[in-house]
Amino acid sequence: MNLxxxxxxxxxxxxxxxxxxxxxxxxxxHNIGWFSALIGxxxxxxxxLISPEIIRGEVIHYSVSWIPSVGVDFxxxxxxxxxLIAFLASGIGFLIMAYSTEYMSxxxxxxxxxxxxxxxxxxxxxxxxxxxxxxxxxxxxxxxITSFLLIGFWRxxxxxxxxAKKSLILxxxxxxxxxxxxxxxxxxxxxxxxxxxxxxxxxxxxLIKEHDxxxxxxxxxxxxxxxxxxxxxxxxxxxxxxxxxxxxxxxLHSATMVxxxxxxxxxxxxxxxxxxxxxIMVAGTGLVTMVVAGFLALRxxxxxxxxxxxxxxxxxxxxxxxGYTTYQDPSLGVVAATYHLLNHATFKATLFLIVGxxxxxxxxxxxxxxxxxxxxMPITFVIATIGALSMAGVPPLNGxxxxxxxxxxxxxxxxxxxQPYNLLIPMIAVIAGVLTFAYxxxxxxxIFLGKRNDEHLPKKVHDPSIIMLGPAAxxxxxxxLFGIFPSIPMSFIIEPAVSGIILEDISIYASLWHxxxxxxxxxxxxxxxxIIIYKKYDAIANWQDEFNKKHPTFSLNYYYDxxxxxxxxxxxxxxLKFQVGPIRAYLFPIVLIAILSVLFPIIIxxxxxxxxxxxxxxxxxxxxxxxxxxxxAVMAAIIPSYLPAVIAVSALGFLIGIVFIFLLAPDLAITQxxxxxxxxxxxxxxxxxxxxxxKEKIPRNILYRDILISLTVASTVFLIMLxxxxxxxxxxxxxxxxxLEKSILLTGGHNIVNVILVxxxxxxxxxxxxxxxxxxxxxxxxxxxxxxxK
Amino acid sequence: xxxxxxxxxxxxxxxxCVFLSISLLLxxxxxxxxxxxxxxxxxxxxxxxxxxxGLDDSKKFFNPxxxxxxxxxxxxxxxxxxxxxxxxxxxxxxxxxxxQLPLFGEVELSSAIxxxxxxxxxxxxxxxxxxxKMGED
Numbered sequence: 010m011n012l013x014x015x016x017x018x019x020x021x022x023x024x025x026x027x028x029x030x031x032x033x034x035x036x037x038x039h040n041i042g043w044f045s046a047l048i049g050x051x052x053x054x055x056x057x058l059i060s061p062e063i064i065r066g067e068v069i070h071y072s073v074s075w076i077p078s079v080g081v082d083f084x085x086x087x088x089x090x091x092x093l094i095a096f097l098a099s100g101i102g103f104l105i106m107a108y109s110t111e112y113m114s115x116x117x118x119x120x121x122x123x124x125x126x127x128x129x130x131x132x133x134x135x136x137x138x139x140x141x142x143x144x145x146x147x148x149x150x151x152x153x154i155t156s157f158l159l160i161g162f163w164r165x166x167x168x169x170x171x172x173a174k175k176s177l178i179l180x181x182x183x184x185x186x187x188x189x190x191x192x193x194x195x196x197x198x199x200x201x202x203x204x205x206x207x208x209x210x211x212x213x214x215x216l217i218k219e220h221d222x223x224x225x226x227x228x229x230x231x232x233x234x235x236x237x238x239x240x241x242x243x244x245x246x247x248x249x250x251x252x253x254x255x256x257x258x259x260x261l262h263s264a265t266m267v268x269x270x271x272x273x274x275x276x277x278x279x280x281x282x283x284x285x286x287x288x289i290m291v292a293g294t295g296l297v298t299m300v301v302a303g304f305l306a307l308r309x310x311x312x313x314x315x316x317x318x319x320x321x322x323x324x325x326x327x328x329x330x331x332g333y334t335t336y337q338d339p340s341l342g343v344v345a346a347t348y349h350l351l352n353h354a355t356f357k358a359t360l361f362l363i364v365g366x367x368x369x370x371x372x373x374x375x376x377x378x379x380x381x382x383x384x385x386m387p388i389t390f391v392i393a394t395i396g397a398l399s400m401a402g403v404p405p406l407n408g409x410x411x412x413x414x415x416x417x418x419x420x421x422x423x424x425x426x427x428q429p430y431n432l433l434i435p436m437i438a439v440i441a442g443v444l445t446f447a448y449x450x451x452x453x454x455x456i457f458l459g460k461r462n463d464e465h466l467p468k469k470v471h472d473p474s475i476i477m478l479g480p481a482a483x484x485x486x487x488x489x490l491f492g493i494f495p496s497i498p499m500s501f502i503i504e505p506a507v508s509g510i511i512l513e514d515i516s517i518y519a520s521l522w523h524x525x526x527x528x529x530x531x532x533x534x535x536x537x538x539x540i541i542i543y544k545k546y547d548a549i550a551n552w553q554d555e556f557n558k559k560h561p562t563f564s565l566n567y568y569y570d571x572x573x574x575x576x577x578x579x580x581x582x583x584x585l586k587f588q589v590g591p592i593r594a595y596l597f598p599i600v601l602i603a604i605l606s607v608l609f610p611i612i613i614x615x616x617x618x619x620x621x622x623x624x625x626x627x628x629x630x631x632x633x634x635x636x637x638x639x640x641x642a643v644m645a646a647i648i649p650s651y652l653p654a655v656i657a658v659s660a661l662g663f664l665i666g667i668v669f670i671f672l673l674a675p676d677l678a679i680t681q682x683x684x685x686x687x688x689x690x691x692x693x694x695x696x697x698x699x700x701x702x703x704k705e706k707i708p709r710n711i712l713y714r715d716i717l718i719s720l721t722v723a724s725t726v727f728l729i730m731l732x733x734x735x736x737x738x739x740x741x742x743x744x745x746x747x748x749l750e751k752s753i754l755l756t757g758g759h760n761i762v763n764v765i766l767v768x769x770x771x772x773x774x775x776x777x778x779x780x781x782x783x784x785x786x787x788x789x790x791x792x793x794x795x796x797x798x799k
Numbered sequence: 800x801x802x803x804x805x806x807x808x809x810x811x812x813x814x815x816c817v818f819l820s821i822s823l824l825l826x827x828x829x830x831x832x833x834x835x836x837x838x839x840x841x842x843x844x845x846x847x848x849x850x851x852x853g854l855d856d857s858k859k860f861f862n863p864x865x866x867x868x869x870x871x872x873x874x875x876x877x878x879x880x881x882x883x884x885x886x887x888x889x890x891x892x893x894x895x896x897x898x899q900l901p902l903f904g905e906v907e908l909s910s911a912i913x914x915x916x917x918x919x920x921x922x923x924x925x926x927x928x929x930x931x932k933m934g935e936d
Binding site: 675679680683684686687690691695757758759760763766767768771772774775778779781782784 | 831843893911914
């Protein structure tokens, strides 16, 4: 099979099938999950098909022109890094959907559930394979939107809605828009949206690093990545995202979507790395986040909440290691980071699936209500232990290896930075490791060990069926396999991925036992301290609770709620200052700005105003019309009752129609007269509903003010017209010549007004009829909603 | 205003206005007129009908859903624009030809008429929809 076609199929098959899901669901009912899982499997196999090419060190690059005028192509760019994430998305996607067939009750809206998951899977695969930054951005936002839909899957739970909104605002809104701006800045520097072009061109990379916009570009793209991967201050969305169904949390919010930010960091690594700013932003954010999130994890009583904080902390490891490369042999940190990325996806997804099983069987996720389930759920217990110990970094599991490599990289960067970092950074790393160890043990101890919590647990709890255990067992098996035989993932997955990040071919040697090293010592210290911390676990958690009660404002969530939670209230406060009610209040600023916008240019440009020559040589019949116009205008203003005033206004309109006839503009004249007729009728209809027939009494001072405003407007317009028609203000070249020449030639029409409307400027006309359309709907809504309020 | 005089006049004038409106629409490319003017003409004629016979009475024998008109009109205008793309040109690009018709002689036929009919329908639908809703209110 043609390889680009396989890639395109892997991206669009989920999208295509997602459209079919609701129809298929009517036929196969609740078995729809298996069909969806099949699509995940097919995507995975398609990727397996192309992997030999990538392992050999090739890349697949193929693009078609999409919006050529701005240089946006639709292309695919497959290298080791993107393939790694795509493998996670399709492989874990398959396992999750299989697991969901049992987890999700048949009463749920399954079609919607699998539709969202498939859409997410397609978006994620599409995002990593995008060869164009605009295309990447589109798929990036699609993953945020599908994540939003999945977090809010249970629509009538207020917490779900809250969590969904929060994730959308922070990832798609804040992060996504920052990323888009960053992409546009990158384009402004390099002149291209094409990722492979930038990656391949050394001179472009030098140009970017020396450019004035470098810092801004890096910052904005980093904000996008950090928001997506819940790093730094953006972490607050991830714990609330746990309101999603647990398989979704396992899939999106531990294994794949939150890795998108790390993918982006890896993708732009060749462009931005090697600079101070990169080290400070990426590694700095990572180091702070890993400790803070690890610490906050201790307080969580909901296991999913605990896992969410642990995810934030673990992603921060990876972030930090990608940042180290400025003062380090890139292969050291990047290999460790990429390996940890893979490992984290496996052990964290395992743990989430276990939490799903426990919640499904024991009907609670509260760690205080669980306990002592090891005898009733032996298989679940074993799998959970593997996952948790791997996270804690216990040999011989894969988490141990990547944690060792993390320590090694941290010691190395500390050494190259010198005092005081040679102690500080390894210390931070060990603290993060200790915290990880403590909460990992808590998961095992809290659920499975100790005394059975009969008070809160159902009478009988047992292992679930093979459908739910299978996916978790497969992932746990991978955890063990990759730990004991690290050369398997290294040579098939990590080497190609790393060469995609640092753009060099490397070969990595890794083994479980690598001698007595500093890292090993640090690991031993970690375990020792971890056990001590675990003894104080409850005390620390209580202290955090107390602290939160005492200082409720010392929390990012507090500020988030103040700003976004009260957004409607805040908006109301602001808009009430502008939307005051009476029309006169709106008219005043509009008129004022209109006058100023005309007068200012004249004053600023200091146009020399030559004397005006008045010309009253008009035929007498025209003069009569003009006098009538003035008369009706004055009458409309001074007549004290409504109906005659309206008639005066419409008489004025008809007279202007006659002026158009004098000016030989029949189209304008007809339109004017017809429109005037209609508005008069509508006016009369409305006026007849108004109870009083006399205008309200206007206070004297307001009257004078209004007269002043009217006179100013009138005289300004009068002056402008006078100068414009006499050519004293330099006129622009009239556009009518062009239309007169081209009209018959291009369109065959002789009536230029109509030709402009339907040919030359037809897009404008389309816009105008859309306005009519919306106005009609608006009027309907206004009248309708008023009727309802009665 | 539902007097015998207005009703009698309306019976004569409204059909004439409708014919005039259609002729304005069709000849608009060459002579004064076009979809917009034709549409307003049509709307004025119908509003005369509504006024002279009263909204409730006229509804008994003539009660179209004007929202269909502006919905369909917008669809038609958009389709005319997209049609040009399908034919391989830019959005809303038009073409024209000359036809020899008996009685009329040489007549210019432009593809813009499709778009113009769309405008015509939107204007009719929009204006009369608003008019009728306000009248009902």
